[in-house]
Amino acid sequence: MKIIADANMPGLELFSRQGTVVKVDGRSIDPATVKDADILLVRSVTRVDEALLADSAVRFVGSATIGTDHVDLEWLAKTGRHFAHAPGCNARAVAEYVLQALLLVCQRQGRSAATMSVAVIGMGNVGSRVARWLAALGLKVRACDPLLKEQGVETGFALEPVESVLDCDVISVHVPLTRNGPCPTWHLLDKNRLSVMGPEKILINTCRGPVVDNSALLALLKAGQGPASVLDVWEDEPRVPAELLDRVVLGSPHIAGYSAQGKENGTRMVYEAFCRWSGLAAPLPGTEEALPALRLDVTDEAGLLALLQTAYSLPEDFRRLQESLENADPAWAFDQLRKQYPFRQEMHRWDWQGTASEPFRAILNALFAPA
Numbered sequence: 001m002k003i004i005a006d007a008n009m010p011g012l013e014l015f016s017r018q019g020t021v022v023k024v025d026g027r028s029i030d031p032a033t034v035k036d037a038d039i040l041l042v043r044s045v046t047r048v049d050e051a052l053l054a055d056s057a058v059r060f061v062g063s064a065t066i067g068t069d070h071v072d073l074e075w076l077a078k079t080g081r082h083f084a085h086a087p088g089c090n091a092r093a094v095a096e097y098v099l100q101a102l103l104l105v106c107q108r109q110g111r112s113a114a115t116m117s118v119a120v121i122g123m124g125n126v127g128s129r130v131a132r133w134l135a136a137l138g139l140k141v142r143a144c145d146p147l148l149k150e151q152g153v154e155t156g157f158a159l160e161p162v163e164s165v166l167d168c169d170v171i172s173v174h175v176p177l178t179r180n181g182p183c184p185t186w187h188l189l190d191k192n193r194l195s196v197m198g199p200e201k202i203l204i205n206t207c208r209g210p211v212v213d214n215s216a217l218l219a220l221l222k223a224g225q226g227p228a229s230v231l232d233v234w235e236d237e238p239r240v241p242a243e244l245l246d247r248v249v250l251g252s253p254h255i256a257g258y259s260a261q262g263k264e265n266g267t268r269m270v271y272e273a274f275c276r277w278s279g280l281a282a283p284l285p286g287t288e289e290a291l292p293a294l295r296l297d298v299t300d301e302a303g304l305l306a307l308l309q310t311a312y313s314l315p316e317d318f319r320r321l322q323e324s325l326e327n328a329d330p331a332w333a334f335d336q337l338r339k340q341y342p343f344r345q346e347m348h349r350w351d352w353q354g355t356a357s358e359p360f361r362a363i364l365n366a367l368f369a370p371a
């Protein structure tokens with residue numbers, strides 16, 4: 001069995017038991033690469049559609065990602081090709097990123113996060129976790145998810161229309177990128193909605209770049225009227241406009257989900273799906289080595305931020321992204337940052353031995369709860 005896989009998917013040894021794994025750069029996977037392959041394993045950078053697979057023997061496509069906007073799901077289903085992805089695999093990493101981003105922006109603005117309101121747009125695996133964690137920190141959470149509302153799904157939060165939640169202090173978006181269907185998300189935050197926010201608001205986008213109209217955001221930021229913005233994702237990746245990067249408070253190269261556990265979950269979930277599809281028994285998950293003790297006490301938001309930053313520094317990622325724009329080929333440099341990323345350990349992996357004052361116990365319990 002021939003398995004074509006994105007070379008930057010960790011844990012591919014799992015698949016080596018089932019066939020010959022050929023590792024290829026994700027952006028260079030083309031019809032010739034997959035012509036005689038049986039299995040295709042991708043990340044978010046490979047477009048999977050008729051143009052790629054029409055002449056190929058591929059019958060199983062796995063994407064080690066939460067998002068599926070790079071895959072033509074309808075065409076795969078129509079042509080009898082099986083598809084699997086990894087829902088929720090890195091949700092915890094993204095929630096940790098959002099928490100750190102919010103605390104950093106608040107620190108710079110001299111504000112307390114706990115006194116703020118937050119709009120969580122998209123209440124799936126990532127958004128619902130963000131909502132629970134920020135509520136645990138004391139923020140007033142307002143949620144928006146018209147599809148879950150329509151289905152009557154209970155999220156623990158009242159679900160409001162998008163327009164109603166834009167007056168919150170913080171807007172965090174967690175929707176899939178969709179161009180069709182009842183609630184498309186392409187440019188969900190367009191010029192009009194971004195204009196409503198104003199400079200005193202905080203915008204965090206960790207879902208997909210085109211969910212926020214980047215040109216409209218840039219124009220507002222240039223005019224001093226845009227929200228304090230944290231962008232992990234960009235409308236035209238791997239290109240990041242220098243003008244926009246100069247004006248965001250924090251930016252990163254689409255790595256909000258890049259924890260060691262998120263990546264490991266991604267490949268393992270696709271492998272488990274492959275085993276179900278081909279009738280193989282899935283292996284039992286392995287155990288991870290214990291990490292050193294963290295002895296920081298948390299008595300205020302600065303303490304919580306310091307604790308988060310023992311595992312991961314978002315400003316470091318921002319600095320690296322800024323430097324990458326000085327490269328002669330910044331798009332290549334963006335991809336390099338992602339390929340060589342030092343995957344971080346999620347907080348629950350650490351042995352936290354500090355104490356916390358009462359307002360921080362709930363969020364710390366959530367952060368360190370086993371996965």
Ligand SMILES: NC(=O)c1ccc[n+]([C@@H]2O[C@H](COP(=O)([O-])OP(=O)(O)OC[C@H]3O[C@@H](n4cnc5c(N)ncnc54)[C@H](O)[C@@H]3O)[C@@H](O)[C@H]2O)c1
Pocket residue numbers: 066067068087088090091094121122123124125126127128144145146147148174175176177183184185188206207208232233254255256257258
């Ligand atoms: N930056 C990263 O590294 C990173 C990591 C993981 C996921 N993501 C992105 O984040 C997205 C969300 O992840 P998830 O795990 O929560 O996905 P999910 O599928 O579990 O949840 C998405 C939610 O968005 C809702 N939704 C869809 N259209 C909407 C709309 N117009 N308005 C409001 N809500 C809407 C859906 O009903 C669903 O509940 C993914 O699709 C992916 O593109 C990015």
Ligand SMILES: O=C(O)[C@H](O)[C@H](O)COP(=O)(O)O
Pocket residue numbers: 042043044045064065066067068090254255256257258
């Ligand atoms: O959808 C996802 O899971 C994330 O966006 C994921 O982190 C993307 O990472 P990539 O597949 O590009 O490595």
